[in-house]
Amino acid sequence: MSKNKLLLVDDEEGIRRFLGLTLMDLGYEVETAENGETALKLIEKTAPAVILTDIKMPRMDGIELLKAVKSDYPHIEVIMLTGHGDLDLAIESLKSDAADFITKPIDDEVLEISLSRVMEKIQLKDQVREYTENLERLVEEKTQRIIALERQNAACQVVEGLSEALSSAAHEVETGSGLFNELPCLVSIHNRYLEIVAANELLKDRLGEVVGMNSFDIYSDRESAGNACPVQLTFKTGKGQRSKETFIGKEGEEIPVTVYTAPIPNKDGDIELVLDISVDMTELKRLNDELLETQYKFQRLFDEAPCYISVQNPDYTIAEVNRRFKEDFAEPLGATCYSSYKHRDNPCDECPVQRTFKDGETHQTETVVTTRNGEQKNMLVWSAPIRNAYGEIKQVMEMSTDITEIRRLQDHLTSLGFMLGSMSHGVKGMLTALDGGIYRLESGLRKNDQERVTEAAAVLKNVVGRVKKMVLDILYYAKSREIEVESVPAGHFLQDTAALIVPKAVAADVEYEIDIPEEMGDIEIDPSSMSAAIVNFLENGVDACEPKLPGKDYRISINGRDLGDKIELTISDNGAGMDRETKEKIFTLFFSSKGKRGTGIGLFISNQTIEQHGGSITVESEPKQGTTFTIHLPRKAERKKQPPACPCA
Structure with a gap:
């Protein structure tokens, strides 16, 4: 902003021209505007020091222009130009902070005097602003200086306090009393001539009488003052040192230490003594070795425990597992527990880990898991909280013990009782049927009615067959049962077995396809038990098509293939199918996906029968897509013996 730049505002062009010439003669740079709106636009561009404006103008008068200028540009001075009849407006303008007013017609001398007063006012304001800025800068400088002095004073107090503390420490070492003789550290005091002037009892006990020796003499790799030791470096640099060194013990043994040195200044600030505090790393190394050994021992116990151990986070992700867990399950770290070995998409109901996180107590449950090899195991699961130093539960440990064999024995005993209880009603019914058959037989014989005799014989034959099957089932569960193999034509046997299910499939409106070659060679099997096993798979296929x-057209297909030393039998349906968890449990005793329509015994028996023959079963299934059972049977039965059902068997 130029102090000589003026803006003249008047709606009369003649006044702007002649008054502008007068102002230029007085030495001012002049810009003109015909109204207030134009003037406001020129202010930002020209930056005038003074505005001379007429009071009465169209569109925006002088009073409005004055208020607008003082609102946005308070540093610009405004002189009002007014007629004799506008004195009231002129006085109002002074109330709005106008610098002066001049009446028309304008006298050149009055104009010059008014401008001179306004310029003096502007100059005075500039001086006041400059003085204020200088004063603020001076205050800031003095404030910073005071702060610096206060910091320096505080630092001096800290140094004095530290010096007193170190001097006190040196006195304690020299007199053999106080804290430094209680510390498990090697403490010594050295003077500026690199002589040991004091040592605590522990250092004397480990290194011998060292007072009076050179500072570097206690180090194994220092032979003279030319090979600077930490004490010498402290005197040289004035700063404490930290380094790993080796002391020479009184028996000549080497003692690894970590050395810490600190300068002790006198009252003049010069370093008078150096305090040397050294930590014997031998004990630390021993403790570290013990810690590593303990960690290794606990890790070995953790890995070799005869159970599965996992450590789980609050979101069910697995943080750590033992070796046995890693061997039997897919890589579990970072995966959720329910997906890793339960193959579920959501946490299990009544999850013991979840319950432990909630209440901090141990919990127990029993479940079935599947290993990476497809082996199913009954597990007894315990959960226990892992707390931090504040008692907060951060993780939960889950321990799972394999109780498959115990559960198998219990299942056999349970199933035996279950079957005996249910069979008692069957036996009663069969006895009634026998009585009825005998009565009809006797009646037919008395009356010489051959048709009645034949019917009675058929009833008795049927009942005897049912009794035989029941007795065999009881024997199967009560004790281990060897299969009685014989060589049979594989094609004819499989065709005859597949035909047994035709009536049930027709009744259920299920299309039934049999693709089994007649000539497939001979196979060694127990025809009775194998036929029952295959029929179980076929009946399950029909049941899977309900409802x-x-x-949708439902169908079941049974296909046989000759694989040389093996026979392959494939049973497929396009029924309800199974999810992975169900598929992995179908051969578990008493597990059934049929609800009340199933006992959970049939597929369990079928699986054991095929295993007894040395065969194997694979299952492929998808929900709503159907299921395929693939059975492989060796031509020569391997006669794998089943374990006893109970200890007394």
Whole structure:
């Protein structure tokens, strides 16, 4: 902003021209505007020091222009130009902070005097602003200086306090009393001539009488003052040192230490003594070795424990597992527990880990898991909280013990009782049927009615067959049962077995396809038990097609193939199918996906029968897509013996 730049505002062009010439003669740079709105636009561009404006103008008068200028540009001075009849407006303008007013017609001398007063006012304001800025800068400088002095004073107090503390420490070492003789550290005091002037009892006990020796003499790799030791470096640099060194013990043994040195100044600030505090790393190394050994021992116990151990986070992710867990399950770290070995998409109901996180107590449950090899195991699961130093539960440890064999024995005993209880009603019914058959037989013989005799014989034959099957089932569960193999034509046997299910499939409106070659060679099997096993798979296929969905045609197919030393039998349906968890449990005793319609015994028996023959079963299934059982049987039965059902068997 130029102090000589003026803005003249008047709606009369003649006044702007002639008054502008007068102002230029007085030495001012002049810009003109015909109204207040134009003037406001020119202010930002020209930056005038003074505005001379007429009071009465169209569109925006002088009073409005004055208020607008003082609102946005308070540093610009405004002189009002007014007629004799506008004195009231002129006085009002002074109330709005106008610098002066001049009446028309304008006298050149009055104009010059008014401008001179305004310029003096502007100059005075500039001086006051400059003085204020200088004063603020001076205050800031003095404030910073005071702060610096206060910091320096505080630092001096800290140094004095530290010096007193170190001097006190040196006195304690020299007199053999106080804290430094209680510390498990090697403490010594050295003077500026690199002589040991004091040592605590522990250092004397380990290194011998060292007072009077050179500072570097206690180090194994220092031979003279030319090979600077930490004490010498402290005197040289004035700063404490930290380094790993080796002391020479009184028996000549080497003692690894970590050395800490600190200068002790006198009252003049010069370093008078150096305090040397050294930590014997031998004990630390021993403790570290013990810690590593303990960690290794606990890790070994953790890994070799005869159970599965996992440590789980609050979100069910597995943080750590033992060796046995890693061997039997897919890589679990970072995965959730329920997906790793339960193959679920959501946490299990009544999850013991979740309950432990909630209440901090141990919990127990029993479940079935599947290993990476497809082996199913009954597990007894315990959960226990892992707390931090504040008692907060951060993780939960889950321990799972394999109780498959115990559960198998219990299942056999349970199933035996279950079957005996249910069979008692069957036996009663069969006895009634026997009585009825004998009565009809006797009646037919008395009356010489051959037709009645034949019917009675058929009833008795049927009942005897049922009794035989029941007795065999009881024997199967009560004790281990060897299969009685014989060589049979594989094709004819499989065709005859597949035909047994035709009536049930027809009744259920299920299409039934049999693709089994007649000539497949001979196979060694127990025909009775193997036929029952295969029929179980076929009946399950028919049951899987119920209930039916509208518009869907259901079918079951049984296919046989000659694989040389093996026979392959494939049983497929396009029924309900199974999810992974169900598929992995179908051969578990008493597990059934049929609800009340199933006992959970049939597939369990079928699986054991095929295993007894040295065969194997694979299952492929998808929900709503169907299931395929693939059975492989060796031509020569391997006669794998089943374990006893109970200790007394």
